[in-house]
Amino acid sequence: MKVVLLDSKDVGGEILNTELIEDYPGFESVTGAELARKMADHAIKFGLKIETYKSVQEVRSEGDHKIVTLVDGTELSAYAVLVTVGGEPTKLGVVGEKEYHGRGVSYCAVCDGAFFKGADLAVIGGGDSAFQEGLFLTRFAKKLYVVHRRNEFRAQAILQDRLLKMDKVEPITPAEVTEIGGNGDVKWIDIDRDGKTERVKVEGVFVFIGFKPVGRHLFKEHIEHDKNGYLITDQYMRTSIPGVYAAGDTRAQLAKQITTAVGDATTAVLHAERYIEELKDLERAFPSEPKDVVAQTVSKAELQVFAPGDLVLKEGEVADRFYMIIKGEAEATQRGPDGSQIVINRFGPGDYFGEVGLLNDAPRLATVRAKTSLEVMALDRETFAGLMKSSQATEDEVRRVAAGRTRAASPR
Ligand code: NAP
Numbered sequence: 001m002k003v004v005l006l007d008s009k010d011v012g013g014e015i016l017n018t019e020l021i022e023d024y025p026g027f028e029s030v031t032g033a034e035l036a037r038k039m040a041d042h043a044i045k046f047g048l049k050i051e052t053y054k055s056v057q058e059v060r061s062e063g064d065h066k067i068v069t070l071v072d073g074t075e076l077s078a079y080a081v082l083v084t085v086g087g088e089p090t091k092l093g094v095v096g097e098k099e100y101h102g103r104g105v106s107y108c109a110v111c112d113g114a115f116f117k118g119a120d121l122a123v124i125g126g127g128d129s130a131f132q133e134g135l136f137l138t139r140f141a142k143k144l145y146v147v148h149r150r151n152e153f154r155a156q157a158i159l160q161d162r163l164l165k166m167d168k169v170e171p172i173t174p175a176e177v178t179e180i181g182g183n184g185d186v187k188w189i190d191i192d193r194d195g196k197t198e199r200v201k202v203e204g205v206f207v208f209i210g211f212k213p214v215g216r217h218l219f220k221e222h223i224e225h226d227k228n229g230y231l232i233t234d235q236y237m238r239t240s241i242p243g244v245y246a247a248g249d250t251r252a253q254l255a256k257q258i259t260t261a262v263g264d265a266t267t268a269v270l271h272a273e274r275y276i277e278e279l280k281d282l283e284r285a286f287p288s289e290p291k292d293v294v295a296q297t298v299s300k301a302e303l304q305v306f307a308p309g310d311l312v313l314k315e316g317e318v319a320d321r322f323y324m325i326i327k328g329e330a331e332a333t334q335r336g337p338d339g340s341q342i343v344i345n346r347f348g349p350g351d352y353f354g355e356v357g358l359l360n361d362a363p364r365l366a367t368v369r370a371k372t373s374l375e376v377m378a379l380d381r382e383t384f385a386g387l388m389k390s391s392q393a394t395e396d397e398v399r400r401v402a403a404g405r406t407r408a409a410s411p412r
Pocket of ligand 1: 129130132
């Protein structure tokens with residue numbers, strides 16, 4: 001497959017904003033920059049094309065393709081898209097924050113910490129980010145305040161222990177920042193503690209109070225997301241748009257970790273490859289079907305895997321599914337008068353079966369078993385009916401095949 005990775009900046013994303021990573025297996029301690037570089041080099045070695053400084057403006061569906069429009073107007077077309085855009089830091093929303101952004105207010109210690117050698121600084125927040133970035137800032141800060149709205153911190157215990165035991169670190173809790181001020185550069189923050197306003201002199205304010213996912217903003221058409229804007233995916237990382245997958249921090253999930261993001265992406269890519277194969281198989285089988293219907297059909301299909309000899313469907317049973325073979329072979333048999341199984345058909349990749357019972361609303365005419373290891377795409381009754389309804393030519397062709405198979409089977 002031809003794959004391109006588009007990144008609006010240097011490849012690495014949030015990893016580049018992290019100084020040290022100590023929870024990625026196999027790397028006891030590695031800098032964010034090094035891990036990002038290693039990952040990129042590794043992928044390039046296996047043929048990935050990486051395009052840096054290419055910002056994506058919009059992704060839209062057109063038939064069975066996704067059209068990816070870049071900010072510079074370039075359009076790319078792909079069968080599948082994997083969204084791994086993470087998000088952006090949540091803002092405090094207080095007076096002075098916007099004005100002093102870049103002049104003392106920062107959302108990235110690794111990027112800006114070194115500008116504050118010997119300065120008094122504040123980190124705002126009580127989560128992993130606040131503590132991890134805070135630890136980094138202790139290299140430069142003369143004094144570091146940790147301002148948090150509650151007394152309890154939600155950061156991991158190991159990070160809390162490391163940061164809070166340092167002499168130069170002083171927690172200020174429970175406290176809310178109400179204003180950031182200065183004279184061109186940040187000089188102080190006002191905090192509200194126990195109903196009283198206190199002014200704390202600092203030259204840098206590093207805000208780590210959470211994160212807003214940005215993935216859904218790439219789509220004009222509706223894409224399912226939760227109330228916080230995280231994209232909802234299923235176990236294969238499929239979003240609600242056929243052919244669009246999401247992985248990492250932009251997806252609704254439990255933990256924003258590199259480990260889980262890498263796992264998400266592995267699942268997404270394996271499934272996307274399968275999705276594309278299924279799409280092409282279905283398009284080959286039903287060439288008159290509108291392409292967007294094929295994409296929707298594939299996204300509703302269920303993957304079923306059988307070992308050699310396994311039963312797929314049984315003669316006489318109620319018909320509830322239509323099957324198309326992706327990999328492997330299957331064999332249709334009918335019970336003969338003496339009770340033995342007589343082979344009446346063989347199916348290979350791209351062949352379909354199970355349509356007779358669905359079209360005639362009748363019990364299965366035959367039994368189908370896997371002849372080899374078998375992977376099929378199974379469509380439920382409703383999805384199959386949708387496919388038939390959207391193209392007369394498809395329906396005619398499937399009815400023609402079904403009629404031939406019915407004639408070839410022994411009358412029951
Ligand atoms: P987070 O875990 O959501 O923590 C945000 C912190 O900001 C919380 O302590 C929260 O206070 C506080 N906060 C939220 N809104 C606020 C407001 N308006 N004013 C003042 N304080 C506010 O976010 P995060 O630290 O950015 O971490 C995000 C995710 O990345 C987490 O899942 C985290 O585990 C992960 N992460 C992991 C690592 C790692 O080393 N493994 C490093 C960085 C991040 P409350 O506690 O009162 O809600």
